[in-house]
Amino acid sequence: MTRFPYDQFAKDYLKELLQPLGEVETSRKVPAEIREIDVYFVPSFQSTSDTIELGLLGKIAAEPALIEPFRNAATIAEVRSCMNKLFDVFAELKRQTKSDKNRITESDLPRLWIFSPTASESILAGFRTNLDEENWGIGVHFLGDYLRTAIVAIHQLPCTEETLWLRILGKGRVQQQAIDELEALPQNNPLRSKAIDLLLNLKTTLEFNQNIDEEDRDLIMRLSPIYEQKLAESKQEGIQGERRNVIENLLRVRFGSLDAELRVIIEPLLALSPEEFTPLLLQLSREELLDRFL
Template sequence: MTRFLYDQFAKDYLTELLQPLGEVDTSRKVAAEIREIDVYFTPTTQLTSDTIELGLLGKLAATPALIEPFRNAATIAEIRSCLNKLFDIFAESKRQSKVEKKQIAESDLPKLWILSPTASEGILNGFRTNLDIENWGVGIHFFGDYFRTAIVAIHQLPVTQETLWLRILGKGRVQQQAIDELEALPPTNPLRARAIDLLLNLKTTLEVNQNIDQEDRELIMRLSPIYEQKLAESKQAGIQEGIQTGIQEGIQVGIQAGIQQGVNAERRRVIENLLRIRFGILSDDLTRIIEPLSLLPPEEFTPLLLQLSPQELIDRFL
């Protein structure tokens, strides 16, 4: 179960960071047997300041890309599966070029970036990967040119600002170090706010899951102070909003309403995240049940979200 939680987090995280740079398609289906690409990215024609701020991740996103993030070290079979998806896209592009009667250049084909928290020498040697230190530095292991594929061994990336947004997707001490650096960024940094919100969503969903390991618990503990600070900020913002409302309706009533508004907003975010983890893209009906569910305390709505089917939830709350 936790694997799916991290998969959803990685997709949401990459989507949030890459959206300003181009078109992001998560879970794109390819081939007759239906395989899904985690993130398929098509950049805009013009580079932006966001590209530079994303450092190495922005460099990966400079050309069309399949991005396949893994929570645990990618296995031989998983890497082969990623290659199969890439070849399916190559074949799809070739068919499309025939329909449109135009030649597709090799450079127009997407690249595959396999984001693995670690990568053993056996794996790297088995796929005959090579480094390109001059252009890419350490940690990026390239297959032969025509494969258009590389394994990003996140644990090998240098600890620099340029690699931060990839190291957030690492594991253990690598991820914890990246979170420390993320928290140290100026509060005005828009990428900081997006990443922290997604990490806190991950923390919340991990906490309601019973089957977590020590590494998950350590991540929850590391994120807890950030969550408490965020909650305090939300309450303070709610108080300020409540004070403004209270000028017209009574200060005490306004403060209470503001605090409750902050709590309700947090509950709606948790409920939406749980629904997306279980059911993927939300239908209009599932989106509509978020509000009535948020009126319940967490100890009541959490079991319902984990146990009931989409239709059962819709029937119960609509």
């Protein structure tokens, strides 16, 4: 797959999930030269339950962050390029604070998070990364403190609810497992709905792309049943919406307006077929309808 469809999905996905927690800017230009940061995030100071719901991603979002997600394993050159962007941001912030006469501390500086579907031992060793299992668990590899950089090896993350929102950005079996877990979440989970909608947008983009590999085809196949179900739900919602309009119009014609009592009986009427509710609405009096459905 060309990188663009996945890049756009990752940016949109992270923006949707992180927006409740603070200010999110995608494709932020770095002044030093024409380069872009995939996602630049600054947390808001108000606490929110979304931080907990996002698990490890929410923990990452507790401080300013540059986020660079990769579809394929980040190479040495790509890690260095991401770090160059980070240092350019440091320089930009220093210039801004100098003009504002405010001092910037280390904790004010953003941390670079490189989301890589896999990371080889040679890459991790070459950048002298270290784990902090007590605070971050397995799969999160930190470079030296003053480099303010971490590589998240998504394939190493444990299959827990806390890591779900990061594993969605994985690849192959890791991503497919995460999609299974996403589907299993309660239907009323707002993050579930957002993630599924964005995954289906990715599926549509991939289907129009001629240069896709076997993993992309597998992803399309995995998302197809979700797409069909979503289509069926939308169709059913459309039918229910039409029925609701018919019932409301019939009630208005019969009784002049829809007051609170009449509105209550709409839901039980929707459980009936048009052949069943139409004669009832045309023949029964107001009192008879209320007695029957309240």
